[in-house]
Amino acid sequence: MRLNRHHELFRDSVRGVLERVVLPELDGWESAGRMPTHDLFRALGEEGLLGLTLPADAGDGGLGLDLGYAYVWAQELGRLPAGSPAMSLSVQTDIVLPLLAEAGGDQVRTRFLRPAIRGELVAALAATEPGGGSDLATLRTTAVRTADGIRLTGEKAFITNGSVADFAVVLCHLVEADGERRPTGLDSLTLLLVPTRLPGVHQERHTGKLGNRACDHGRLTFTDVPVPEENLLGKPGSGYEALTRVLTRERAFLAAVATARAEAALRETVAHARGRAVLGKPLMDHQAIAFRLAELDAELALVEQYTGAVFHLLDEGAPALxxxxxxxxxASRLERDGADLRLQLHGGGGYMDGGPVERAYRDARAYGLAGGADEALLHLIAGHLHTDI
Incomplete structure (x- = not known):
């Protein structure tokens, strides 16, 4: 991504906001296993950070900036010493709000998009189901369309912001009341905006997570939930295509976050290796260790450039799935490798619960699952080998 002086000035501004709003509280949030998501989103919304790239001419509160600003935003979130804020915010800024801006009608924009840009509402994406993981072909949640409206029934799990969200964008099968009740495949997948205050919606928080402990993850259960017709996002059956577009952007966002986290970990590990002596000389002077750090540095340089190029493609409107x-x-594998070496070189002190080294190791593991598991991404990449790449 070609960054200019304005992007770098924006970086300074974002860093200042995060140092003021997030950093003083972050350790406490992680220790408590939760963060005040609504307060955080409202504070960042007041700074204009939740609608950076949304259209400015639609009257929704978007700033209409190019994706270089989203790239910088992701990098600065990635430099925080815990992954929870980036994971929670990415759902709002790079999945749900772009979906609402693209496919939401007037009432959706007024009642949900605009307050969410201001940080007054917290959003979730409810796609994953228990036992289904990244395999959308096994999705069972179904919305039945009747003369009286839409009724939604199903269950979603491992949902970021799931138990605190004010509304969720739900991926479901949409069928007519007199049609097939248990559809399969992708053609009937539809996106439906569901306020969590509606009767029949139950939110439950997942506890006991390995990492990203302050970020909320929850289960959403829908039991014959009445959903207004105007809460359909796009045309019936367009859900898979629309979700693929925003997940492309979210994957780029997560790559930028993971790359920034890998860079921060590498910088700290190199400083530690210079200062800690083993067998009469600094760790950095042992060739085996220096070469492992050099490998990480080389990989980081390549992944960082590649991720920037992906943002450039997206900014140009080019396909980039x-x-x-x-x-x-x-990027996620690089973050895991860097976190593993960092812990190894810190020894027993790095392994102790609650320290930054141990936390980074735990947090890094999530990105092999979130935003598409490694295996799902490899399946997609392999599929392109059968076509022109």
Whole structure:
């Protein structure tokens, strides 16, 4: 991504906001296993950070900036010493709000998009189901369309912001009341905006997570939930295509976050290796260790450039599903490799619960699952090998 002086000035501004709003509280949030998501989103919304790239001429509160600003935003979130804020915010800024801006009608924009840009509402994407994971072909949640409206029934799990969200964008099968009740495949998948206050919606928080402990993850259960017709996002059956578009952007966002986290970990590990002596000389002077750090540095340089190029493709409106998947796959693996070496070189002190080294190791593991598991990304990339790449 070609960044200019304005992008770098924006970086300074974002860093200042995060240092003021997030950093003083982050350790406490992680220790408590939760963060004040609504307060955080409202504070960042007041700074104009939740609608950076949404159209400015639609009157919804978007700033209409190019994706270079989203790239910088992701990098600065990635430099925080815990992954929870980036994971929670990515759903709002890079999945749900772009979906609403693209496919929401007037009432959706007024009642949900605009307040969410201001940080007054927290959003979730409810796609994953228990036992289904990244395999959308096994999705069972169904909305039945009747003369009286839409009725939604199903269950979603492992949903970021799931138990605190004010509304969720739900991926479901949409069928007519007199039609097939248990459809299969992707053609009937539809996106439906569901306020969590509606009767029949039950939110439950997942606890006991390995990492990203302050970020909320929850289960959503829908039991014959009445959903207004105007809450349909796009045409019936367009859900898979629309979700693929925003997941492409989210994967680029997560790649930028993971790359920034890998860079921060590498910088700290190198400083530690210079200062800690083993067998009479600094760790950095042992060739085996220096070469492992050099490998990480070389990989980081490549992944960072590639991720920036993906943002450039997206900013130009070019197809980038394969490229974003590659970037997210390699960046998340790089973060895991860097976190593993960092813990190894810190020894027993790094392994102790609650420290920054141990936390980074735990947090890094999530990105092999979130935003598309590694295997799902490899399946997608392999599929492109059968076509022109």
């Amino acid at each position: 394969r490229q974003a998947s590659i970037a997210k796959l390699r």
